[in-house]
Amino acid sequence: MDNLLSLMFNIQSLKLFVKQINSLNKGTESNNTKHVSMPELSSLDSWDSRLKVDPDVQIYLAYDFYTIDNKYFHREGYEFNNVTSSLNQLLTPQINHISMEIPSFSLLSQRDEIPKNMFCNNDTIKDQDCANSHCECPHGYQIPLNAVVELVIIDEGFAYDANHPLHLHGYAFRVVAMERLGRNVTVDEVKKRDSDGYIKRNLINAPIKDTVNVPDGGYTIVRFKADNPGYWIFHCHIEFHAEVGMALVFQVGENGQMPPVPKGFPTCGNYLPEVSCNPRSYILTWINQHHKFSIKNYVSNITTCHFQTFFIVLMERSIGLSFSRTLLCACVLKVASISKI
Numbered sequence: 001m002d003n004l005l006s007l008m009f010n011i012q013s014l015k016l017f018v019k020q021i022n023s024l025n026k027g028t029e030s031n032n033t034k035h036v037s038m039p040e041l042s043s044l045d046s047w048d049s050r051l052k053v054d055p056d057v058q059i060y061l062a063y064d065f066y067t068i069d070n071k072y073f074h075r076e077g078y079e080f081n082n083v084t085s086s087l088n089q090l091l092t093p094q095i096n097h098i099s100m101e102i103p104s105f106s107l108l109s110q111r112d113e114i115p116k117n118m119f120c121n122n123d124t125i126k127d128q129d130c131a132n133s134h135c136e137c138p139h140g141y142q143i144p145l146n147a148v149v150e151l152v153i154i155d156e157g158f159a160y161d162a163n164h165p166l167h168l169h170g171y172a173f174r175v176v177a178m179e180r181l182g183r184n185v186t187v188d189e190v191k192k193r194d195s196d197g198y199i200k201r202n203l204i205n206a207p208i209k210d211t212v213n214v215p216d217g218g219y220t221i222v223r224f225k226a227d228n229p230g231y232w233i234f235h236c237h238i239e240f241h242a243e244v245g246m247a248l249v250f251q252v253g254e255n256g257q258m259p260p261v262p263k264g265f266p267t268c269g270n271y272l273p274e275v276s277c278n279p280r281s282y283i284l285t286w287i288n289q290h291h292k293f294s295i296k297n298y299v300s301n302i303t304t305c306h307f308q309t310f311f312i313v314l315m316e317r318s319i320g321l322s323f324s325r326t327l328l329c330a331c332v333l334k335v336a337s338i339s340k341i
């Protein structure tokens with residue numbers, strides 16, 4: 001009995017010292033008797049230049065789920081705000097309000113094919129209203145070789161309390177700061193907090209990782225030394241999010257500073273065939289998109305395929321012919337026009 005009581009006492013005592021590492025939505029602001037945030041861990045590696053006071057490059061990367069009309073999710077007539085049930089609304093996860101358009105070829109091994117100024121980012125598309133309309137382009141930043149890069153990653157947290165595991169290829173980074181500021185936060189609020197001196201960075205022995213979380217309504221700051229030349233993707237590791245564009249690319253160094261491409265290395269590209277006109281599927285799509293018959297709306301996009309479809313729809317709507325009979329009429333008319341009858 002004495003042994004049992006002693007054991008129970010020891011377990012209770014141990015509980016006083018149990019802490020949870022990397023708790024969801026908790027950073028260094030959390031109660032440190034219960035939680036250990038990433039920057040509070042100590043790396044066994046000694047100090048290196050990633051931890052110097054002023055990084056060479058600083059990039060703000062903010063993200064959230066946005067209530068925009070993503071053309072891949074919301075077709076005409078069914079815009080985001082026209083979907084009455086919130087359960088059926090599909091929000092778009094983006095970084096800096098940009099959906100990554102993945103190039104159709106390998107950037108590293110086919111770098112000679114990259115068009116000049118292909119990459120876009122906040123600086124290159126300032127004139128676009130990406131906060132309110134869907135922006136999609138090859139999202140990327142060029143980093144000088146050997147620069148120490150600081151990424152200030154912000155989860156704005158306005159949509160819901162979801163988290164994103166963010167992963168960088170090509171490097172391990174130091175996690176120097178992590179804090180939750182509230183249910184949500186803006187980029188300007190984080191910038192002001194930093195300029196006012198309220199963001200504390202662990203520049204002594206910050207832990208080293210290649211994937212990190214960000215508290216919802218907070219920030220995580222990581223540092224890497226860009227000493228591995230190439231094209232490296234940074235993306236959310238929830239695969240669906242990465243596939244719909246929650247990603248970007250860091251070009252580290254100039255093309256001539258990257259390892260040579262092996263001779264005969266396989267290449268890839270965009271081999272999609274040209275899509276042919278399919279009047280029936282086009283009609284169904286068109287009718288779904290246009291609840292009211294509108295010649296003006298229709299003629300604005302006229303093409304050969306559209307014209308054939310227009311004729312078929314007109315026949316159906318005006319004299320009530322079935323699709324097959326209308327198609328037959330169309331064929332007869334086409335034969336007649338070819339034969340110049």
Ligand SMILES: [Cu+2]
Nearest residue numbers: 164236238241
């Ligand atoms: Cu994600």
